[in-house]
Amino acid sequence: MTSPYETLGVSRDATQKDIQSAYRKLAKKLHPDLNPGDKGAEDRFKAVSAAYSLLGDEDKRGKYDRGEIDETGAETPPRHYYRDYAQSGDAGARYESAHGFSDFAEADDIFSSFFSRRAGGQQQRQRGRDTHFSMEIAFLDAANGTKTQITLPGGGPALDLTIPPGTRDGQTLRLRGKGEPGRDGAPAGDALIDIRVRPHPLFATDGDDVRYEVPISLSEAVLGGKIRVPTIDGAVNVSIAPHTNTGKTLRLKGKGLHKPGGGHGDAYVSLKIVLPQAPDPALSAFVEGWAAGKTEDPRKGMGG
Amino acid sequence: MNDREFCEHLDIEVKVLRIWVEQRWLMPQEADAGWLFEDADLARARLIQDLTGPMGVNDNGVDVAMQLLDQVHSLRGRLAVLMNAIRSQEPAVQKLILSSAEED
Numbered sequence: 001m002t003s004p005y006e007t008l009g010v011s012r013d014a015t016q017k018d019i020q021s022a023y024r025k026l027a028k029k030l031h032p033d034l035n036p037g038d039k040g041a042e043d044r045f046k047a048v049s050a051a052y053s054l055l056g057d058e059d060k061r062g063k064y065d066r067g068e069i070d071e072t073g074a075e076t077p078p079r080h081y082y083r084d085y086a087q088s089g090d091a092g093a094r095y096e097s098a099h100g101f102s103d104f105a106e107a108d109d110i111f112s113s114f115f116s117r118r119a120g121g122q123q124q125r126q127r128g129r130d131t132h133f134s135m136e137i138a139f140l141d142a143a144n145g146t147k148t149q150i151t152l153p154g155g156g157p158a159l160d161l162t163i164p165p166g167t168r169d170g171q172t173l174r175l176r177g178k179g180e181p182g183r184d185g186a187p188a189g190d191a192l193i194d195i196r197v198r199p200h201p202l203f204a205t206d207g208d209d210v211r212y213e214v215p216i217s218l219s220e221a222v223l224g225g226k227i228r229v230p231t232i233d234g235a236v237n238v239s240i241a242p243h244t245n246t247g248k249t250l251r252l253k254g255k256g257l258h259k260p261g262g263g264h265g266d267a268y269v270s271l272k273i274v275l276p277q278a279p280d281p282a283l284s285a286f287v288e289g290w291a292a293g294k295t296e297d298p299r300k301g302m303g304g
Numbered sequence: 305m306n307d308r309e310f311c312e313h314l315d316i317e318v319k320v321l322r323i324w325v326e327q328r329w330l331m332p333q334e335a336d337a338g339w340l341f342e343d344a345d346l347a348r349a350r351l352i353q354d355l356t357g358p359m360g361v362n363d364n365g366v367d368v369a370m371q372l373l374d375q376v377h378s379l380r381g382r383l384a385v386l387m388n389a390i391r392s393q394e395p396a397v398q399k400l401i402l403s404s405a406e407e408d
Contacts, residue, residue: 027359033351034369036376052358082351085344086377094331095348100375101382115382174326 004051004064004071012065016058023052036083128180128189135193139200142167143210143232143257152178152191161193166258168205169197203232208265209256215274216240218283231255231267238269246273307332310341314349324352327363329370 005012008022026048028034035041054071055061063069085091098105098115105115133152141148145165149158159175167173172192179189202212214229224242228235231252238250248271256265276283287293310332311318324330325339329352332339355361355369390401 023358024360027354031351031354031359033354033373036373036380049358056358079350080343080347082344082347082373083377085347087380089381090342091344091348091377094333095374096378096381097371097374098378099371100379114386 002047002071004054007047007051008055010055016056019052019055023048023056027052032081033083036087042081127187128182130189131179131191133191133193134196136196136198137163137167138198139203140232142169142195142197143203145258150193159191163195164258166260167195167197168257169195171195202230205257206268208259209268210265211268211270213270213272215272216244218273218275221245221271221273229269232257240271244271246271305341305346306337307339307341310339310346310349313346314353316349316353324349327367329366 005014008019008026010018010022014022027045030041030045030048032038032042032045050071053060054064054069060069064071082091086095101115105112107115131152135150137146137148141163143166145167146163148161148163150161151158156178159178161173161175163173172194175191175193177188178191181188203210204212210232212230214227216227220227220240221244222242224240224244226237226239229238229250229252232255236252236255238252240248240250250269250271252267252269254264255267258264305313307318307321311321321330325332330341330345330349332341332345334340352366352370355366356363361369390398393401
């Protein structure tokens with residue numbers, strides 16, 4: 001019997017990560033559902049999966065290495081792959097997709113009807129086509145979510161569109177049943193709306209996080225204190241330490257975008273000291289008499 | 305089986321199932337009492353689990369894979385029907401079709 005290490009093509013001292021990546025590579029090549037016509041794929045995939053369920057689990061791998069269990073310790077129960085149903089027609093018309101040959105159906109010959117009729121030949125109802133649109137929304141509407149009414153190009157009644165919080169640029173929203181009507185009483189297709197998010201003048205996104213710059217006054221920078229800082233869902237109070245410099249970045253936990261799987265990213269607020277709008281004689285006079293301010297060279301070591 | 309039984313078989317939460325249906329990776333029959341799943345749906349869901357779990361494919365990847373897979377199966381179905389039709393012809397006709405195909 002082949003050792004599970006040989007099956008996965010890794011050495012005995014391979015790391016768990018090596019084993020995982022070896023398995024992923026093989027699984028993507030051998031999964032029976034990704035090789036619908038290759039009968040041998042199932043056996044090879046089974047062997048690879050069994051080897052991985054043994055070696056992918058550090059605990060079991062240790063037992064195997066110590067000889068406490070053999071390679072069959074990871075036998076998997078027989079399984080029906082999706083391809084078995086798809087091939088026998090048992091998956092029904094629901095998952096059939098005519099997109100793979102719709103161009104053949106347009107040919108001007110006797111065979112076109114062969115391709116325009118759905119596989120199987122039984123009376124099957126084809127869902128209407130999906131229709132595609134694009135729409136631009138404001139950054140804060142995308143970040144916080146909103147409900148809006150839209151009218152699709154081509155007319156029809158106004159539709160309620162819910163933009164979920166954390167919607168990203170390039171995301172597609174689906175309005176079920178709002179595409180083209182189906183033939184012979186089949187369900188309608190969906191309207192797919194490609195969302196473009198307008199950039200915000202202040203907030204820039206970085207994955208799930210939001211980054212932006214907030215100005216602070218000279219007094220706030222020197223003395224510290226509480227300041228109000230905007231976030232994507234309203235302003236919050238933040239304390240800054242005395243002697244806070246430009247470039248200091250505050251992390252506001254959970255004040256980033258909604259993550260698709262739940263939770264939130266963070267906000268990173270970069271502080272920037274700004275002088276008073278108009279020159280202030282008292283400030284000038286103070287700095288004039290401030291000896292240390294003249295001896296310090298912030299550009300020391302930069303050359304020149 | 306209904307959605308609860310289906311989730312139990314797969315050891316997933318109904319929330320996850322909703323997303324799969326929403327994405328149209330699964331298209332259960334809609335009955336008055338809710339969704340109805342067949343064995344084919346179960347096998348299909350196991351494929352989705354393989355893709356997202358051990359194989360490390362992300363949601364967009366699953367979307368692409370399922371769409372292409374459905375096309376492949378439909379193409380294979382049509383090709384099988386076409387092949388049967390050709391095989392039921394006279395040997396001379398079969399030869400003609402083959403030689404014509406091989407010229408391309």
